[in-house]
Amino acid sequence: MLTVSGLRKRWGPVRALDGFDLRIEPGEICGLIGHNGAGKTTFARIVAGLERPDAGSVLVAGADLATAPRSARTLIGLAPQELALYPTATLRQNLRLFGGLAGLRRTELRTELAAVAEELALTDVLDRPIATLSGGQQRRAQAATVLLPRPRVLLLDEPTVGADPTTREALLRLVRTRADEGAAICYTTHYLPELEDLGATLAVAAVGRVIARGDRADLLDGLPGEVTVTFTGPVPEHLAETSTAPGELRFSTADPARALARLLRDLGPDTTRVRSAAVREPSLDDLYRSLAADRLPTETHHAA
Ligand SMILES: Nc1ncnc2c1ncn2[C@@H]1O[C@H](COP(=O)(O)OP(=O)(O)OP(=O)(O)O)[C@@H](O)[C@H]1O
Numbered sequence: 001m002l003t004v005s006g007l008r009k010r011w012g013p014v015r016a017l018d019g020f021d022l023r024i025e026p027g028e029i030c031g032l033i034g035h036n037g038a039g040k041t042t043f044a045r046i047v048a049g050l051e052r053p054d055a056g057s058v059l060v061a062g063a064d065l066a067t068a069p070r071s072a073r074t075l076i077g078l079a080p081q082e083l084a085l086y087p088t089a090t091l092r093q094n095l096r097l098f099g100g101l102a103g104l105r106r107t108e109l110r111t112e113l114a115a116v117a118e119e120l121a122l123t124d125v126l127d128r129p130i131a132t133l134s135g136g137q138q139r140r141a142q143a144a145t146v147l148l149p150r151p152r153v154l155l156l157d158e159p160t161v162g163a164d165p166t167t168r169e170a171l172l173r174l175v176r177t178r179a180d181e182g183a184a185i186c187y188t189t190h191y192l193p194e195l196e197d198l199g200a201t202l203a204v205a206a207v208g209r210v211i212a213r214g215d216r217a218d219l220l221d222g223l224p225g226e227v228t229v230t231f232t233g234p235v236p237e238h239l240a241e242t243s244t245a246p247g248e249l250r251f252s253t254a255d256p257a258r259a260l261a262r263l264l265r266d267l268g269p270d271t272t273r274v275r276s277a278a279v280r281e282p283s284l285d286d287l288y289r290s291l292a293a294d295r296l297p298t299e300t301h302h303a304a
Pocket of ligand 1: 011014015016035038039042
């Protein structure tokens, strides 16, 4: 549905995109993660037709953004990080405007507008100017303008920043629904548990390109998790070398549950002094760190 190949974009000496490739299928939510300045927003703005790339191509359902920009752009919806609504117009007026621009006609527009407002708990504030809405309501309003016309490719750039749990849940539910309806969705976030909730595949961006892509489980396979055990009194002598704090043992391992079971079995009489035991399975944070650690000397990537 969305195929991006070899995108390059320089801002003066900074290479924001440096051979960025990404393909997202219909019905797929792709979680795009990466450090600040990795190029995620630049990628989204280029795909949405707001910036021109220096090189590379963007195909949306077969339409080339460079040669058929109109066809490609009508299939794409971008919810940017910053608020991009008319602050003095009401939410209903904003939704009508964006829905109309996307080609929705009267009855369809009215039905879709009511549905998206209901799904995002915005029905009660439809006739209030955007400027008078709370921060969370404004973020939902922003998402509503993009979700309303049901674009075939959805780009959501950190849509839940500053959102309370209810707002976040409503947004995630609607994003999942749009994917189930067949949209290809690129979901940028620094809040990694969201991607687990969404059942998203992952694309990890660093210094202007995608350095890892695939299912969450495949990418996490083999990464170390962590075991933490605390004791009443000191850590048993034969384990003292691994002690991280008085009375605490903590270590990384590829299979934390099995390592903890083995440790407890081998403790002998010291088992009675165990105060707590915890395992942490590898997280997306671990993945990001393992992939990107050696590529992040600075925030920006300068052209040679
Ligand atoms: N309009 C611009 N003018 C100059 N430099 C820019 C511009 N837009 C982005 N950059 C630079 O390009 C690089 C990539 O920025 P981009 O916003 O795409 O990263 P990002 O991955 O979205 O970061 P974040 O997670 O902080 O949102 C950064 O070094 C940024 O400073």
